[in-house]
Amino acid sequence: MSTSLPMHGDKSVADHITIGLSKVAAALRSQAWEGGTARRLTPTQGQILALLAERAGEPVRLNQVAAELCMTAATASDAVATLEQKRLVTKSRSSDDHRALTIALTGAGRREAQRTMGWTDVVRAGVAGMTPDEQAVFLRGLTKIIRSLQEQGVISIARQCAGCTYFQPYVHADAAKPHHCGFVNKPMGEGQLRLDCPDFIPGSEAEQADRWRQFLDGSKGR
Template structure:
C-alpha cells in the first residue's frame, strides 16, 4: 500500500518511508546518518533521497540548536501532511484494537514484541526494543503487575510499558555457549 501511495505522490518508496520515519521521531534522530543506519543504506544513498525530498519542498535541513556541527531534518507543512496520510493505514488497525480489553491488548502486545524480536534476531528488522536490550530482565519480578525490569533505569516494567523504539537501547549480544 505504501509503495502504491508513494508512487501516486511522485515519491520513491524510500522517500515515503523517510517521511513517515521523520514524522514519528524525536529531533535528535532526524539526521541523514540516522536514516542511513535505520534503513541499512549508505550515507550517500540516504543523502540523495533527502536531497530529493528537499527539492520537492517536503523537508528542510536545519542546524541543530545545541550543536551547530550537526544538521537535523524538519518536515515542512506539506511534508507532515503527506507523511500523516502515508501512515494513515494505522486507522484500520485502531478500531479493532479499541474493541479489545486491557488484558487482551497486553497479551497481543507481548506476542507482537516477541515476533519482532524473532525477526530482529534473523536480521529482517531493526528495532530498539526492550526484548533485545542488554538492560532488559524478563520476569525479574514474577507474579507481579510489573514483572519485567530495566536495569538501566532500575525500574520494574509491565508489558504495556515495554518500548519498541528506545534511544537508550543497547543490543543484547548472546554468547556462543561455553
C-alpha cells in the first residue's frame, strides 16, 4: 500500500490565508502610492485624511491618529504637519485638554480625502463579487483576526461589535439575525457586524472576555 507524502512546500490553510491577506495589503499599498504620487501625497498622509473623513464630526487627537493607524507619534506628527502645510488639515487645542492637539479636515482636505478613499476600490470590487453569505463569513473572520491583533498589542482597541457593551451575541433564535445591538435596540446578522462603529463603548476587560466567549461559542450550535 502506497503512502502519500506531503508535496514539497505544502502549506496549511492558515498559511494560504495569510499569504492572501499579504497580497491584499500589497495591492492597497501599490494603489496608495500610485494614487498619491500625482497628488503629492504619501500613503501615510492619505490614511490620515481617510481616517479624519471617517470620523467627521468627532474630535480626533494627534495621539489617536498614531494609535489608530499603528504608527509612532513622531511619524503621525510629521505627516500631519505636512498636511497642514498643504492646507488639507487644521490643528487646534482640545477644548477639554489644552495640552492635546485635535486635527480636522479643511474643505480642500475633505475633497482630497474622498479621492484617497477611492484607493480601496480595487479591493471593494473583489469583495462585491462575493455572495452575501461569503461576505458574512469573511467579515466574521476579519473580526477574529482584528481581535487577535489587539490581544497581541499590534493595533489599538478597534471599535468593533464584539468588544462593545451594546453587543449581545446569539440572544435571538432567528439564525439570520442572532445578535442584538442595544444601542439601536434591534437584532442583527453576521453581515451587519461592524469593525469601526462610532457608537462603540467598551465594557470592562471581564465583560469583553465574556462577550467574546459567547460570540465564539454561540456559533458552534448553528
